[in-house]
Amino acid sequence: METLELxxxxxxxxxxxxxxxxxxxPVRVALLVADLHRPAxxxxxxxxxxxLAGRRAGHRMVLRGAGPRLRLLLRLTGLAEALPVE
Structure with a gap:
């Protein structure tokens, strides 16, 4: 599967x-989140x-470069399954 970076x-x-x-x-989209040091x-x-937009269109979305704060927030909000971190 082709991977695109955004x-x-x-x-x-x-x-x-x-x-x-x-x-x-379908493609795999890697969202580049390394700059989110203090996610709001x-x-x-x-x-x-x-x-949601990517999944509705049949594509796979992942996060690339997520820091510890973002990883924790993803787990606490239940978004960790929808947005896996690589």
């Missing part, structure tokens, strides 16, 4: 939609929206 800034939602629309077969609730909401 940085969170600037404005990842339209870029994700464009990337996925250009693919005929808005960051978790964004990650959840991106994961």
């Amino acid at each position: 940085a969170l800034h600037p404005d990842p939602e339209p870029r994700l939609a464009a990337l996925l629309a250009a693919r005929a077969s 609730p808005a960051d978790l909401q964004l990650l959840a929206r991106l994961a």
